[in-house]
Amino acid sequence: MKPGKELIFLPLGGSGEIGMNVNLYGCNGKWVMVDLGMTFADPSYPGVDLVLPDLAFIEERRADLLGVVLTHGHEDHIGAIPYMAAELGVPLYATPFTAGLIAKKLKEEGIEREVELNIIPMGGSLQLGPFGFRYVAMAHSILEGNALIIDTPYGRVFHTGDWKLDDGPLLGVPASGEMLTDIGDSGVLAMVGDSTNVFNMEASGSESDVRAGLLQLVKTRKKGRVLVTTFASNAARIATLGHVAKETGRHLVLAGRSMDRITEVAKATGYLKDLPPVMSWDQASGMAPEKLLILCTGAQGEPAAALSRIAEGNHPALRLEPGDLVVYSSKQIPGNELAIGRVQNALATRGIEVVTERQAHVHVSGHPGRPELEAMYEWIRPEIAIPVHGERRHMEEHARFARECGVKKTMVPINGSAIRLAPNGPVLLGHEKAGRLLLDGDVILPADGATIVERRRLMMNGLMAVAVVLDRDGKLAAAPVVNAQGVPVEADKEAFLAECSDAAAAAVKGGGKPARPPRGGRNGRGGRGDGDAPSGDKMVDDVRVAVRRVAREWTGKKPVTEVQIVRLG
Incomplete structure (x- = not known):
């Protein structure tokens, strides 16, 4: 066009x-x-x-x-x-x-x-x-x-x-x-x-109203740290929290690289001129809790963001304790509910109070x-x-x-x-x-390519890898080795892998899957009897089919199954 x-x-x-x-x-x-x-x-x-x-x-x-x-x-x-x-x-x-x-x-x-x-x-x-x-x-x-x-x-x-x-x-x-x-x-x-x-x-409302709401909320907290999480890009909210920090006698601390980046660019282009000095993490670690107002990233539950690490107790410098307050000055984006809930539950487990826009006017x-x-x-x-x-x-x-x-x-x-x-x-x-x-x-x-399709299959069904070693005459030199990842067998894994190995050996010999007695909850199937040993690609396909059949009968899954044939000499 x-x-x-x-x-x-x-x-x-x-x-x-x-x-x-x-x-x-x-x-x-x-x-x-x-x-x-x-x-x-x-x-x-x-x-x-x-x-x-x-x-x-x-x-x-x-x-x-x-x-x-x-x-x-x-x-x-x-x-x-x-x-x-x-x-x-x-x-x-x-x-x-x-x-x-x-x-x-x-x-x-x-x-x-x-x-x-x-x-x-x-x-x-x-x-x-x-x-x-x-x-x-x-x-x-x-x-x-x-x-x-x-x-x-x-x-x-x-x-x-x-x-x-x-x-x-x-x-x-x-x-x-x-x-x-x-x-x-x-x-x-x-x-x-x-x-x-x-x-x-x-109407969405004014940032000035949010400033009043946040100021009132923080003023009521006479003890403990207050941490506010919001979108790092909202420089007006950063300005608001700077104002709140000054009005409540707290020191402002920034946590999160994107928060630092936004602040740096905003200052370089003539904004945030009245932002109070930002306290370093090292300084904050030695400060009385009631003197700190922490502004951090991670409002949407991002695992690597500052709030997630703080909630899990994994942040290198910042810690929260029972009696501290976390304020979500942000909207919950559809699709992020589970991630946000995970962080909020981690905070609640540690005795930390959480306030969102549902409890106070802290976001527009x-x-x-x-x-x-x-x-x-x-x-x-x-x-x-x-x-x-x-x-x-x-x-x-x-x-x-x-x-x-x-x-x-x-x-x-x-x-x-x-x-x-x-x-x-x-x-x-x-x-x-x-x-x-x-x-x-x-x-x-x-997005619809082979890599993602394969990865989804691995995620849903797991992976099985089978190694078959043949001697110079094309016969098994050892029992096939089978490994499984993400296949739901847990405590029965050793027995499961042994049965997969037997099935792979039978497929190599051309006899199909060996007979075995029925197991609880699964239907036993007898082997096909001895036959001519397959070769080349047919052997790979036969081994794959045999091993996947065992996996399906054990688990109901059809794991991705890779077969490698090694020939000695």
């Missing part, structure tokens, strides 16, 4: 899911990309932490790609950059704080000289071929959240990015209703917008509820609404709500949907290749 005299919207990630945002706009033969994010793996990808977008569609057309414009610095919008930007070979554009985060990522990967990173001031603009971009500051749960005005010969798009409304922002100055109304007055063809909180009937979302969406549609008044950044249920509801707000045309995309916005849009032109790639160690793999 090559865009003609038209405006095309084509998401490669973030439509039908929350995370991994990648959006393409096409016009007059050229493409631009908005955001290049990743998402975190779930248990269906064993051994994998990060999921990346499959960019095959645009990689095949990279000569027509003009650049990547980033809305803000959350991982689901910039996280894939270190793994994919060099391959795309086009410039990146971001505001100062976001650019600072990206620069660190590029340096960590050693590709800072391979990727061109351009810094655009807040409220600034740029021109990429037929596309004109202007940044519009929006409130969000990270510094420098931005919407984008995208001007083309065929109409203007308002790409909201992640946003909310906040009457009392603590860092940054988001666009006012008057400014957004002016944008709407200029005429907007399409609004491509955040659907995350469309089912929330109330960074995404718009219905009242905020309604206000945005009143201001922008687009001809077309294209919901993104949500699961299918969120996006369908967003489309219905947009129509209630007076938008005449809506279309709900999936990843790969090529939608012509103008002229005469929206029209679904077709579906292009979109999918997932997995970062497995240092290797990028297809």
Whole structure:
């Protein structure tokens, strides 16, 4: 597909899911990309932490790609950059704080000289071929959240990015209703917008209210440490906790590398100027508990994060004791319930009190509820609404709500949907290749490839390895050796392996599986009798089948079974 005299919207990630945002706009033969994010793996990808977008569609057309414009610095919008930007070979554009985060990522990967990173001031603009971009500051749960005005010969798009409304922002100055109304007055063809909180009937709330809630909570604690866990990217929350520390006479301690990174970049770009001095771990270890306010990562139960290690008592310097308080100043992301519960149970076991947003006003979302969406549609008044950044249920509801707000045309995309916005849009032109790639160690793999399929089989059924040694005449030189991993036999393992060895020997001799008496709960099967010994690949197959039959009768499982034939001489 090559865009003609038209405006095309084509998401490669973030439509039908929350995370991994990648959006393409096409016009007059050229493409631009908005955001290049990743998402975190779930248990269906064993051994994998990060999921990346499959960019095959645009990689095949990279000569027509003009650049990547980033809305803000959350991982689901910039996280894939270190793994994919060099391959795309086009410039990146971001505001100062976001650019600072990206620069660190590029340096960590050693590709800072391979990727061109351009810094655009807040409220600034740029021109990429037929596309004109202007940044519009929006409130969000990270510094420098931005919407984008995208001007083309065929109409203007308002790409909201992640946003909310906040009457009392603590860092940054988001666009006012008057400014957004002016944008709407200029005429907007399409609004491509955040659907995350469309089912929330109330507005998300202000960071100023969270500051008051946290201050009140910490003030009531006269004894013990207070630990607050939140998303490291929320620099406004870091500023809030710095204020709370000063007001309550506590010393601020930061735990977690990402917390340090965000703080460093925020200070370098002119934010967090009033943050009090941060106490080191060594200093904190000798400080009276009631003098400490610890801010740490791990709100989503990540095993390697600071809070998980503290909860398990494995942190190198920070300890919690009965009477201490842990505050979850964060939202529980769907899918993380078990991991979060594991950490909270570990804390409870040690006599540590836990407070979440359900017990106190200690968090507000960074995404718009219905009242905020309604206000945005009143201001922008687009001809077309294209919901993104949500699961299918969120996006369908967003489309219905947009129509209630007076938008005449809506279309709900999936990843790969090529939608012509103008002229005469929206029209679904077709579906292009979109999918997932997995970062497995240092290797990028297809999500539906052989490696992950094999790993799932190993995870579900276990592994059996059989070694058969033959002499020069092709006869068994010793009893076959069988090893099993992850096969559910436990105390009976020795007897199980002996029976597998006998079955393998019978298969080599051509006699099949030897007869044995029935066992409790299993049906014994007699052998086939003596026969001609198999050879080559047939012997491997016969041994595999024989051993798997034993495993199935013992366990009901069909383990992955590998057979190695060794011939002496």
